[in-house]
Each structure stands twice: as C-alpha cells, then as structure tokens.
Amino acid sequence: MSEVERARGLVGVAGVWSRRLGWAVADSWVVARRYLTHLVRKPDEVVGTLMIPVLAVLLFGFVFGEALGAAMGVGGDQYRDFLMPGLFALTMAFGIGNTTIAVVSDVGRGVVDRFRTLPMAPSALLVGRSMADVVAALVDLAVLVGMGLLIGWRWHLGVGAALAALGLLLLLRLAFTWIGIWLGLLVRGPEAAMKFFALVFPLAMVAETFVPTEMVPGWVAPVAEWNPLSATVLACRELFGNTVVTGQGWVAQNAVLMAVVWPLVLLAVFVPLSVARYRRLSR
Amino acid sequence: MVADTAILAQGLRKGYRGGKVALDGVDLRVGAGTVHGLLGPNGAGKTTMVRVLATLLSFDSGRAWVAGADVVARPWAVRERIGFVGQYAAVDEVLSARRNLEMFGRLYHLGRRRSRSRAQELLERFDLVEAADRPVRTFSGGMRRRLDLAAGLVLDPRVLFLDEPTTGLDPRSRGQVWEMVRELVAGGTTVLLTTQYLEEADRLADRISVMDAGRVIAQGSPVELKERVGGGRVEVVVGRAEELGVVAQVLERMAGAPPSVDVDTLCVRAPLAGRGAALTKVVRALDEAGLDVEDIALRRPTLDDVFLGLTGREGEEPGDVGGGGSW
Incomplete structure (x- = not known):
C-alpha cells in the first residue's frame, strides 16, 4: 500500500468515525429531548426530587438550625449558610432515583426494545438519558439557589467561584446519572428500584451534608469523609465562601481536587458497567 | 440469498442460562411480499425467533438473513430495513402520538422535515389525526396498538415483525389490525407475525410454521395444514x-x-x-x-385440529383474550 493510499484510507476511516460520532450526538440529543419533554409535561418528577431538600431546608435550617448551629458554635444564620451547599449536593444524589425508575420502566415497557431495532447509535439511549438528567439538575439547582437566597444564604466569593461550584455539582450529578442508569438496567422492576433507593438515602446523609465530619462518631467519620458527596459539599462551601467551620481532614484540605476526581472515578466505573449491562439485553 | 426470499434462517439455536432451549435448530424461509405466521403456545419459541431476526437477541448457532443482510454480521443494515412491533406497545406514554412518530423518524435519521411529514402521513393512514396531539397515556388499547404499528412503519420497512399484534385487543381493533396488515402486504411489505390465535394465522398468513418447544413441527399454507388432518x-x-x-x-x-x-x-x-x-x-x-x-x-377443520393432531394438545380459542396461560 502506498503512502497516498494509506493516507486516503485513514481519511476514509476518520470520515466514517466522525459521521458516526455526529449521528451518536444527534441521536442522543433526540433521546434527551424526549426525557426533557417528560419533565415539562409531568413536572411531578421535579417536584418529587425537590421535596426532600426543600423540607430539609425548613427542618434542618429552622427547626434544628439553632441547635445544630449551637453545637458547631455558630448561630442559626451561619448554620443555614453552611447547610445550603449540603442540600445542593443531596439533591444531586436523590436524582439517582428518577434516573433508575425512568430506565427500569423503559426497559419493562419495551420502549428500549424499539430503540434497539432502530438504526440509531446504541450509545444514544444511555447518553441521552444522562444529558437530560444534567439539564434537569440545572432546574433543581435554580430552584434551590432561589430558596437559599430567600433564607439568607449567599455566595461570598464572586460569580466566577459560584459558577465553578455549580459546575462541580453538575459534574457530580452526571456521575450519579450513570449509577442510576446502571441500577435501572440491573433491577427488574420499579419496586426493586425503590429498595436500592433506600440505600442511597443513608449514603446521602452520612456525609458532610448536615454536620461536619468532625461531629459524627469516630467509626462513621471515615465513611463520611470519603463519601463522594462530601468532597463536592466541601468544595462548594469553599467556592461559595460558606466556610463557617473548616474541616481538618485530607479530603477537606483538597476538596476541589476531590470534587473533580470522585465524579471522574465514578464515571470510569459506571459508564462501562452500564454499557456492558445494556449489551447484555441481547443475551 | 435468493432475491424473492425476505427472511432466511438456517438451524437457529438459542439456549438460555439454566439450560432452557428456546430455539432448537429452526429453519425458516419467508418469501418476499408474503405474510408468514409463527403459530404455537407460550414458550414455543415464537417470540425468541422474532427477536433474533429483529437483531434484539443473539443466538448460539445457525445463520440468519433479513432483507438481504446477515443478522449477525450487519445488524445495522437489517435495522435500516425492518420494522418491529413487540408484544407491549413500545411508544412513549407522555409524548403525543405526533411527537412519538417524529422522534422515531429522527432516530431513523430522516431529518426534521421528512420526520414531520412522515408522522403526518402515518397519523392520517392510521386514523389518529384527531388524537394526534394528545398524550399517548390517554389512548385506548386499540389506538395505542395502531400508533405502535405506525411507529414500526416510519421507514417503510421491507420486512415487518409483529409479535402477537392483537393480543388483548377487542374484536373490532383486531379486525382493524388485520386490515392494516393486508394493506401493507398488498404494498409489497413482507410480514412475519407470531400469534397464539389460530384464527389470526388462518386469516392472515400465506404460510404458517407451527412451533412447539423451540422447533418447527409443521409448515405449510393454512389449507395444506388443514389437509393434514383430513x-x-x-x-x-x-x-x-x-x-x-x-x-x-x-x-x-x-x-x-x-x-x-x-x-x-x-x-x-x-x-x-x-x-x-x-x-x-x-x-x-x-x-x-x-x-x-x-x-x-x-x-x-380448524387450525385447532391441526395443533391437536400435531402435538396431542388442544389449541387456544381465538376468543380467549389474554388467556395465554391455558395452553
């Protein structure tokens, strides 16, 4: 084969791949639009996701706020400043439930079967779902930020740092969508999905969410510290300037780094797992 | 593969974990532009057969071609030429009928404008224009089935797979589905359908393969099969x-x-x-x-008699809607 022919071959291969990639992106967007339409037509999903954080703002911010603040040696106002980034991240974690249930019911209803008989990019269904979830998370965050501003929470270090914090939250959500997709492909029905969700609940709580890791019993502290959620919560507190108390642990010292590393690790694990699981549908 | 053959399968075998054999060496040839019925009880392997041919399931051995393309080597090419309508209405419940069809058009890479016009054509053809912009969850079973069929036809497929297309439908909707299948075939589409309803196979199919326990136990036109029982x-x-x-x-x-x-x-x-x-x-x-x-x-003689003669077991009356477990 001459150099010219080899070069032509490479260009041809590159052409095929770029065309495929183009279709994969276009197909994913079509799928994502489908889920986003659900969001608009059936807003109960958004409402459901926001229910717990909104209740948590009231419960932890006001009912227990003074007590928790006192335990940390700060006032209720300062505790609420401290609390909001925890609730932002908590909402990102609770989104896993929506993802799982949507995937489970698609598989169960045969919608996935139809998609699989179409000449679309096989990855588009999963990628589209995670794209839609990240957009939905943006809506969740907008509502929660609004609520935070109402109760006196502020970002103290400028818009750039605040946007960076929101970016980290969305990155965490992106990683979590793939856990949700994997679970959705793993479990058999919505009921089983709910059981898994019961596991997510404590994991979302045993973190920096409501109280600093230093305040939980010694044996849970490492779990809380190395919970992926904690890194994002700490990084957000740092970037929003909600540093009422500063953590002493290694994760706390390297929060922003870990808030990037953790989601990437989760993606590296759960994207291949989900893809493998999706392929197994044809067994 | 011969030009007038739309589906060809040779010695298809498919086992599941746990040793259950779903397909036990199935041969099938479906002529282009004909309706072929796969008839048999639950668990006979009909659905597995259709899913294998529609590139949804892998198989252990044998070979299969659909619309001229090898199912294993070129699934992509197969998908561009087939329509698949499964047992459960595989349409989005929240979206409207129109949005569903447009979405499938986009995923068939028809482009925005062509997807729109195709959706309109199908809505008209399947008598869904009035309900076109309502969410599908408000549809009756028959309407949903029609939309499901329409979704399987977005690309004007050369081969259409129908897995129990009328299970759970009332007699009127069932008649409508039959009518649509006849129209499609008149237009040159090849149809492979599975059914538990003997009457359905009798009315629609040019040829029938009777399946039992993963094998084709008899094959022929409805008339030929009936002649076998005298x-x-x-x-x-x-x-x-x-x-x-x-x-x-x-x-x-x-x-x-x-x-x-x-x-x-x-x-x-x-x-x-x-x-x-x-x-x-x-x-x-x-x-x-x-x-x-x-x-x-x-x-x-009915196909009931055929089935009884072939397997020693009774078939199911077409009227028993949803009573699939009684075989």
Whole structure:
C-alpha cells in the first residue's frame, strides 16, 4: 500500500468515525429531548426530587438550625449558610432515583426494545438519558439557589467561584446519572428500584451534608469523609465562601481536587458497567 | 440469498442460562411480499425467533438473513430495513402520538422535515389525526396498538415483525389490525407475525410454521395444514342414548372410519370428506334408518385440529383474550 493510499484510507476511516460520532450526538440529543419533554409535561418528577431538600431546608435550617448551629458554635444564620451547599449536593444524589425508575420502566415497557431495532447509535439511549438528567439538575439547582437566597444564604466569593461550584455539582450529578442508569438496567422492576433507593438515602446523609465530619462518631467519620458527596459539599462551601467551620481532614484540605476526581472515578466505573449491562439485553 | 426470499434462517439455536432451549435448530424461509405466521403456545419459541431476526437477541448457532443482510454480521443494515412491533406497545406514554412518530423518524435519521411529514402521513393512514396531539397515556388499547404499528412503519420497512399484534385487543381493533396488515402486504411489505390465535394465522398468513418447544413441527399454507388432518367432521346429536349405536353404525358406513361416541352430550362424531353433498347423504341415511336427530353439523377443520393432531394438545380459542396461560 502506498503512502497516498494509506493516507486516503485513514481519511476514509476518520470520515466514517466522525459521521458516526455526529449521528451518536444527534441521536442522543433526540433521546434527551424526549426525557426533557417528560419533565415539562409531568413536572411531578421535579417536584418529587425537590421535596426532600426543600423540607430539609425548613427542618434542618429552622427547626434544628439553632441547635445544630449551637453545637458547631455558630448561630442559626451561619448554620443555614453552611447547610445550603449540603442540600445542593443531596439533591444531586436523590436524582439517582428518577434516573433508575425512568430506565427500569423503559426497559419493562419495551420502549428500549424499539430503540434497539432502530438504526440509531446504541450509545444514544444511555447518553441521552444522562444529558437530560444534567439539564434537569440545572432546574433543581435554580430552584434551590432561589430558596437559599430567600433564607439568607449567599455566595461570598464572586460569580466566577459560584459558577465553578455549580459546575462541580453538575459534574457530580452526571456521575450519579450513570449509577442510576446502571441500577435501572440491573433491577427488574420499579419496586426493586425503590429498595436500592433506600440505600442511597443513608449514603446521602452520612456525609458532610448536615454536620461536619468532625461531629459524627469516630467509626462513621471515615465513611463520611470519603463519601463522594462530601468532597463536592466541601468544595462548594469553599467556592461559595460558606466556610463557617473548616474541616481538618485530607479530603477537606483538597476538596476541589476531590470534587473533580470522585465524579471522574465514578464515571470510569459506571459508564462501562452500564454499557456492558445494556449489551447484555441481547443475551 | 435468493432475491424473492425476505427472511432466511438456517438451524437457529438459542439456549438460555439454566439450560432452557428456546430455539432448537429452526429453519425458516419467508418469501418476499408474503405474510408468514409463527403459530404455537407460550414458550414455543415464537417470540425468541422474532427477536433474533429483529437483531434484539443473539443466538448460539445457525445463520440468519433479513432483507438481504446477515443478522449477525450487519445488524445495522437489517435495522435500516425492518420494522418491529413487540408484544407491549413500545411508544412513549407522555409524548403525543405526533411527537412519538417524529422522534422515531429522527432516530431513523430522516431529518426534521421528512420526520414531520412522515408522522403526518402515518397519523392520517392510521386514523389518529384527531388524537394526534394528545398524550399517548390517554389512548385506548386499540389506538395505542395502531400508533405502535405506525411507529414500526416510519421507514417503510421491507420486512415487518409483529409479535402477537392483537393480543388483548377487542374484536373490532383486531379486525382493524388485520386490515392494516393486508394493506401493507398488498404494498409489497413482507410480514412475519407470531400469534397464539389460530384464527389470526388462518386469516392472515400465506404460510404458517407451527412451533412447539423451540422447533418447527409443521409448515405449510393454512389449507395444506388443514389437509393434514383430513377433511371435515360431522357431528350428530341425538335425543336418547339408545339411538347412539345406530347413528354410529350409519356414520361408520358413510365415513369409512370408526366414529367417536360421547355419551354425556349424546353426540357422535366422525371424519367426513367432501362438503355439502356428503352431509346431504348423511342426513338421508339417518332418515332412512328412521332416526330423528336433534342436531347435525358439518365442522370444517380448524387450525385447532391441526395443533391437536400435531402435538396431542388442544389449541387456544381465538376468543380467549389474554388467556395465554391455558395452553
């Protein structure tokens, strides 16, 4: 084969791949639009996701706020400043439930079967779902930020740092969508999905969410510290300037780094797992 | 692959973990532009067969081509040429009918404008224009099924797979689906359908493969399959049990085969070749024997009889909607 022919071959291969990639992106967007339409037509999903954080703002911010603040040696106002980034991240974690249930019911209803008989990019269904979830998370965050501003929470270090914090939250959500997709492909029905969700609940709580890791019993502290959620919560507190108390642990010292590393690790694990699981549908 | 063959399968085998064999060496040839029925009870392997051919399931050995493309080597090419309508309506419940069809059009890479116009065409053809912009979850079972069929036709497929297309539908919707299948085939589409309804296969299919336990146990046109169980059957119901013996004698003479006598229902049954003329002869013979029968009927063979003859088990009555478990 001459150099010219080899070069032509490479260009041809590159052409095929770029065309495929183009279709994969276009197909994913079509799928994502489908889920986003659900969001608009059936807003109960958004409402459901926001229910717990909104209740948590009231419960932890006001009912227990003074007590928790006192335990940390700060006032209720300062505790609420401290609390909001925890609730932002908590909402990102609770989104896993929506993802799982949507995937489970698609598989169960045969919608996935139809998609699989179409000449679309096989990855588009999963990628589209995670794209839609990240957009939905943006809506969740907008509502929660609004609520935070109402109760006196502020970002103290400028818009750039605040946007960076929101970016980290969305990155965490992106990683979590793939856990949700994997679970959705793993479990058999919505009921089983709910059981898994019961596991997510404590994991979302045993973190920096409501109280600093230093305040939980010694044996849970490492779990809380190395919970992926904690890194994002700490990084957000740092970037929003909600540093009422500063953590002493290694994760706390390297929060922003870990808030990037953790989601990437989760993606590296759960994207291949989900893809493998999706392929197994044809067994 | 011969040009007039739309589907060709050779020795397809598919086992599941745990040792269950879903397909046990299935051969199938479906001529282009025909309707082929896969008939059999639950668990016979019909659905597995369709899913394998529609690139949804892998298989262990054998080869298969659909619309000229190898299912394993070129699934992509197969997907561009087929439509698939599964057992459950695979449409989005939240989106409107129109948005569903447009979405599938986009995923078939028709482009925005072509997807829109195609959706409109299909809505008109399937009588869904009025409901086009309502969410699908408000649709009746029949409407949903029509939309599901429409979604399978977005690309004008060369081969359409229908997995139990009328299960759970009322008789009117079932008739509509049958009508649509006939129209499609008239337009040149090849249809492979699975059904538990003997009547459905009889009415729609040019050829039928009867499946049982992962194997094709008989193949042929509905007429051919019926001929395998012989001609029709005459049933004579008498008023008193004493008359059963005489009737049986008369029928044995006419049919040339020993009749079956059912004492409980006072009924004598015997195979009978020929149609009306043969029945007239039976009536005359009974009359000459001085018998006054309660009822006499000529039963034409059904695919039920075919299935009974092939497997020794009863088939399912077409009227038993949703009673699939009774096989």
